[in-house]
Amino acid sequence: MQFLSDNAAPVHPRVWNAMRAADGADTPYDTDALSRELNARFSALFGRECAALWVATGTAANCLALATMVQPHGGVICHEEAHIEMDECGAPGFYLHGAKLLLAKGEGAKLTPGGIADVLGGITRGVHQVPAHAISITQASEYGLTYRPEEISAIAGLAREHDLGLHMDGARFANAAAHLECSAAEAAGPVDALSFGFVKNGGMGAEAIVFFDPEKAELVRWRRKRAGHLQSKGRYLAAQVLAMLDDDLWLENARAANAAAAIIADGAAERLVHPAQINELFVQMNAEERAALRAQGFAFYDWGDTCIRLVTSWASDPADAHALGKAIASL
Amino acid sequence: MQFLSDNAAPVHPRVWNAMRAADGADTPYDTDALSRELNARFSALFGRECAALWVATGTAANCLALATMVQPHGGVICHEEAHIEMDECGAPGFYLHGAKLLLAKGEGAKLTPGGIADVLGGITRGVHQVPAHAISITQASEYGLTYRPEEISAIAGLAREHDLGLHMDGARFANAAAHLECSAAEAAGPVDALSFGFVKNGGMGAEAIVFFDPEKAELVRWRRKRAGHLQSKGRYLAAQVLAMLDDDLWLENARAANAAAAIIADGAAERLVHPAQINELFVQMNAEERAALRAQGFAFYDWGDTCIRLVTSWASDPADAHALGKAIASL
Amino acid sequence: MQFLSDNAAPVHPRVWNAMRAADGADTPYDTDALSRELNARFSALFGRECAALWVATGTAANCLALATMVQPHGGVICHEEAHIEMDECGAPGFYLHGAKLLLAKGEGAKLTPGGIADVLGGITRGVHQVPAHAISITQASEYGLTYRPEEISAIAGLAREHDLGLHMDGARFANAAAHLECSAAEAAGPVDALSFGFVKNGGMGAEAIVFFDPEKAELVRWRRKRAGHLQSKGRYLAAQVLAMLDDDLWLENARAANAAAAIIADGAAERLVHPAQINELFVQMNAEERAALRAQGFAFYDWGDTCIRLVTSWASDPADAHALGKAIASL
Amino acid sequence: MQFLSDNAAPVHPRVWNAMRAADGADTPYDTDALSRELNARFSALFGRECAALWVATGTAANCLALATMVQPHGGVICHEEAHIEMDECGAPGFYLHGAKLLLAKGEGAKLTPGGIADVLGGITRGVHQVPAHAISITQASEYGLTYRPEEISAIAGLAREHDLGLHMDGARFANAAAHLECSAAEAAGPVDALSFGFVKNGGMGAEAIVFFDPEKAELVRWRRKRAGHLQSKGRYLAAQVLAMLDDDLWLENARAANAAAAIIADGAAERLVHPAQINELFVQMNAEERAALRAQGFAFYDWGDTCIRLVTSWASDPADAHALGKAIASL
Incomplete structure (x- = not known):
């Protein structure tokens, strides 16, 4: 994912x-x-x-x-x-x-x-x-x-x-x-x-x-x-x-990407560094938590030592977004 | 063409x-x-x-x-x-x-x-x-x-x-x-x-x-x-x-393009400004002759006042090349 | 000189x-x-x-x-x-x-x-x-x-x-x-x-x-x-x-430089590659002739194999210019 | 000055x-x-x-x-x-x-x-x-x-x-x-x-x-x-x-310039923003004080709103430097 x-x-x-x-x-x-x-x-x-x-x-x-x-x-x-x-x-x-x-x-x-x-x-x-x-x-x-x-x-x-x-x-x-x-x-x-x-x-x-x-x-x-x-x-x-x-199509795709991010943001709300507006989320997360997410199959970039960046796209599967949101909420 | x-x-x-x-x-x-x-x-x-x-x-x-x-x-x-x-x-x-x-x-x-x-x-x-x-x-x-x-x-x-x-x-x-x-x-x-x-x-x-x-x-x-x-x-x-x-594929396509040019060159031999080697031909031709070719549906660029440039590609239809060679020979 | x-x-x-x-x-x-x-x-x-x-x-x-x-x-x-x-x-x-x-x-x-x-x-x-x-x-x-x-x-x-x-x-x-x-x-x-x-x-x-x-x-x-x-x-x-x-002063100096060149040009008239107008002269001269001039103490640049360039300035001594013109005329 | x-x-x-x-x-x-x-x-x-x-x-x-x-x-x-x-x-x-x-x-x-x-x-x-x-x-x-x-x-x-x-x-x-x-x-x-x-x-x-x-x-x-x-x-x-x-001469001139600055620095010691080492001094000074110095004939640049820059040179007259140091001390 x-x-x-x-x-x-x-x-x-x-x-x-x-x-x-x-x-x-x-x-x-x-x-x-x-x-x-x-x-x-x-x-x-x-x-x-x-x-x-x-x-x-x-x-x-x-x-x-x-x-x-x-x-x-x-x-x-x-x-x-x-x-x-x-x-x-x-x-x-x-x-x-x-x-x-x-x-x-x-x-x-x-x-x-x-x-x-x-x-x-x-x-x-x-x-x-x-x-x-x-x-x-x-x-x-x-x-x-x-x-x-x-x-x-x-x-x-x-x-x-x-x-x-x-x-x-x-x-x-x-x-x-x-x-x-x-x-x-x-x-x-x-x-x-x-x-x-x-x-x-x-x-x-x-x-x-x-x-x-x-x-x-x-x-x-x-x-x-x-x-x-x-x-x-x-x-x-x-x-x-x-x-x-x-x-x-530009709007349709953007809406899909934003929507997938919003799903994740729901699960990550307290950890968000910036308000969730588009298809990028910056989420506070320590090394242990990152490892835990990656072990569940989620791929993402680190953003410095205390934060990760999550980006969705027009092609993001809402089910994956839900899974990720849930995984973050469960950390 | x-x-x-x-x-x-x-x-x-x-x-x-x-x-x-x-x-x-x-x-x-x-x-x-x-x-x-x-x-x-x-x-x-x-x-x-x-x-x-x-x-x-x-x-x-x-x-x-x-x-x-x-x-x-x-x-x-x-x-x-x-x-x-x-x-x-x-x-x-x-x-x-x-x-x-x-x-x-x-x-x-x-x-x-x-x-x-x-x-x-x-x-x-x-x-x-x-x-x-x-x-x-x-x-x-x-x-x-x-x-x-x-x-x-x-x-x-x-x-x-x-x-x-x-x-x-x-x-x-x-x-x-x-x-x-x-x-x-x-x-x-x-x-x-x-x-x-x-x-x-x-x-x-x-x-x-x-x-x-x-x-x-x-x-x-x-x-x-x-x-x-x-x-x-x-x-x-x-x-x-x-x-x-x-x-x-690079060679296969190039050969096809060169071959199409060779076909045209056959018909244009006496008019060639340079030897025909690849898929570009420079052919001496006056304004009247150009017009005649264009009237027959051939598209090409002028190269100065006395010459045209013909370029073939991997997709050139040999039949078109034959037609063009023949048209030039008949000028 | x-x-x-x-x-x-x-x-x-x-x-x-x-x-x-x-x-x-x-x-x-x-x-x-x-x-x-x-x-x-x-x-x-x-x-x-x-x-x-x-x-x-x-x-x-x-x-x-x-x-x-x-x-x-x-x-x-x-x-x-x-x-x-x-x-x-x-x-x-x-x-x-x-x-x-x-x-x-x-x-x-x-x-x-x-x-x-x-x-x-x-x-x-x-x-x-x-x-x-x-x-x-x-x-x-x-x-x-x-x-x-x-x-x-x-x-x-x-x-x-x-x-x-x-x-x-x-x-x-x-x-x-x-x-x-x-x-x-x-x-x-x-x-x-x-x-x-x-x-x-x-x-x-x-x-x-x-x-x-x-x-x-x-x-x-x-x-x-x-x-x-x-x-x-x-x-x-x-x-x-x-x-x-x-x-x-700009004109005064330029006139002096031009005048010195004109003096040289008088002696080099038949050899001039371009009309003498300002303080630069291009003078046809073979290697032997160049050597002869240099032996007389004249310094100048070669301009290709058959020509030299002579440049005068506001400070050129008219006597030197006369000497050079004469030397060229005598070649 | x-x-x-x-x-x-x-x-x-x-x-x-x-x-x-x-x-x-x-x-x-x-x-x-x-x-x-x-x-x-x-x-x-x-x-x-x-x-x-x-x-x-x-x-x-x-x-x-x-x-x-x-x-x-x-x-x-x-x-x-x-x-x-x-x-x-x-x-x-x-x-x-x-x-x-x-x-x-x-x-x-x-x-x-x-x-x-x-x-x-x-x-x-x-x-x-x-x-x-x-x-x-x-x-x-x-x-x-x-x-x-x-x-x-x-x-x-x-x-x-x-x-x-x-x-x-x-x-x-x-x-x-x-x-x-x-x-x-x-x-x-x-x-x-x-x-x-x-x-x-x-x-x-x-x-x-x-x-x-x-x-x-x-x-x-x-x-x-x-x-x-x-x-x-x-x-x-x-x-x-x-x-x-x-x-x-480079050292001689630099020493003279530094010495002139040191003289001023003596009078401005408590106001110096940086230690006085060379021929530049940055001196805290409000607008009123600047005006007072300028009225005495000293010329210098403002450095922001609370500071001035003083620069001496090889040619600075030590007497001027003394005068300036004294003037600053007296502010």
């Missing part, structure tokens, strides 16, 4: 079907009919004109999106535990040509206007210091916490005031929207660009970068190619993304 | 099957069982110990391979019409942090020791000039011409003498090996790293970077992640590559 | 005096009174509002100027023998984060609208190819040839038409203006930024980057610092530049 | 003299006799073979030194208030092609083995995280505190154990050595490269990068040129450095 990562889940059957169907599409790169559908489909989803590009990974999506906002001598304000800071092997430094991450603090890996203001307040030395050019928030955060629309608005206000770009890392955007029970547009709020994740949510190797100022996508067309991310058979990436949008 | 690009061909059924089977593999990134098979499989193929990493595109493969050889202040000697120079939107400049391509001349987009020596001979100004750190050759070249083993050896000798790395862009390595009727080891010769292409030859989105000094792969593990090319569901890329190696 | 390089000349006494006087100025970086004078002084010289920054070298000046025009994925059209291509160890690749030099041909290392159009005409593959973002011309060229105002205008017209920045490398801008007998404004023409050289012309280690759109200088303030070129005792660089502008 | 910065001090007369004398040296870049003396002179000073290169600024010196130790995907462990982190506008990100600064904590801006170990202990995610490639310490630290030889040794031991390069930012290395009353070799300890500062200590625009593995300097010769830091009249930089070494 696997609760290691939503990356470990299989590809959703409807995604497989769409990919197979793409065998028929036959022009290379992103000139095929499927790729050309993306702008319209995301514009419909978000209710305003946007441009969307596929790319294979969240790391590439985040960095390419930020490249529209940040000069090489600038900085990106992000949480000190953000994925771009902790888990991307310095990819922002590579894609942004040496730009810097300016680290803010905040509960549950969420940024707040106050935390951002603290970073901005420390930038006082003119050309001797890296200036902030953008803010990046993660919906949901590394600890599985969502930003409510009014929280995003407050941060966006600060961004506008300081003339900063605003990016949202949405590796688990679907799970966030499902939890918030709001529209995609509300879950994204007034950000400039969104890395809309599908891989963890039933896709194989396709995320979308959504630009709410469609012109910004033009720069990224060049940068994506230059980064070796313009796949020659891009139709198979487009097919994945479109399948995830069809009949809101 | 499509002769635009081998990128436009569908994914081979055996590759599809292998990908579906990978749904069962469940650890992320390249920790899955399939990814861990690559080193052994390529070592067996090449008859010497090597390390191999999957990556989605040839551009990424080329640039990551070169990153093991070239410092940011160095240069890569390549043909003035090489893919890395003409078609990758400056990706080598990005991945190599500003390193430079040092352009050599040569018939049919092939490098020769003489052409390389001309470049080296022009580097005389010490720190004022970009020094050469590597040579990159393309097997087969942009014009579909192969390097025979002794040609590669001669270039490798020059590389050793000048302490330069030697990289092979093998986007159509399979087609070259099929044409040369030699082993993979002979078709690669003593290069340091090979970008082994599968996407044009029946894959979907997986190439292999093969390092004949396995330690060099370690650097690329970091650089691949940093470039956003470490896909979280890497098992699907590994599956593609392994399927292509199984029972020499 | 030294004709190796104008870099080998001493610092002009009036520059020394100005530097000594700067001991009194006492705020660091470029906040001192001298540095703050630059904008006004260059605005007066060029007769339009401009912003000017000091920097220690022509390489840094060229690259920082280009950074205002060229994105990392873009290219700079320059002559295939331009200094930025041949003599800066890939500095443009470093400062422009991997951007590419797009090489044009042209007599005497000068660009022409035709040569530029040839480069532009070869850029046809959309995102697969590096797009041109700027043109860089050198006043005077690597072979000592000047651009007349109407030549610059023609190139500037092409730049505007294609939305390209236009940069002038003016390492020997003073010598060019002196030869052209025109104003600084006419010798610069409608370029966007000028690397105005002083080091070869009597300075020690200070060039100016002049931005004819003053806002562009703001970006370079950051980039200069980031490149380690914001010297903490910048007042001594400002002092050099101001001394060169005072009473047109 | 100026206590703003040692950057604001004039150039020392013996440095001026040496520069004037360099007018005679006449080969460009670093091929002149003075530049070629540096290796031997620093080898003599440090009692072991080393290679030394001049460069105009400390920022360039730090970044070029680090370039010999740090790959673009790696990181540099430094103090969270180090100059490379706080005051160089992201220059390390530029020169190291996106490498990251990994921030450690420590009293008085000094690194400790414990602080470094904390950073190393947090790097656990393999290729997903930036690996440490080097450690950079500052002698003396941003708060004017020196590392005793045994402290450097302890850090060097950790560096060796983890295969990390060790760099020393010695912007005020002379002041540190003067305070420690030890040799240059002891003050540097077993670091791999030292940015040996002269500009703050009586020079104009020349620092030295000293490589204790002389081969490492070779890489930097290329990188220095590529960064536009190979000045064509480098003889004037070499002259400055040599003048500072002659008869230990």
